[in-house]
Amino acid sequence: MGWIAVMTVVASVFTIQAQLSDTxxxxSVDPKLIEWQNSRIPKEYVIAAVNIVGINCLDTSIVYSIANLHAGD
Structure with a gap:
């Protein structure tokens, strides 16, 4: 019977602690981050350059044609 009383007290302490308000x-959040998250109007960008690095077994011109990204698009 004493064990149940101890567990009840411990559980009530945790319950009271959980109800304390967050102080x-x-x-602060950067306004540009909020603006980016809430943007609904699509914007157009121009690709300045495309660089392909890290390939050893393919020709870069093949990768350019597969990606279909070109400077000025």
Whole structure:
């Protein structure tokens, strides 16, 4: 019977602790991050350059043609 009373007290302490309010200050967020997340109007970009690195067994011109990305697109 004493074991049940101890477990009830321990459980009630954890329950009371879980109900305490959060007192941490909110952190600031960069407005550009919020703007990026909420953007709904698509923007067009121009590809300045395409560099292919890290391939050993393929010709870079083949990879360019497969990717279909070209400077100025």
């Amino acid at each position: 941490t200050n909110p952190t």
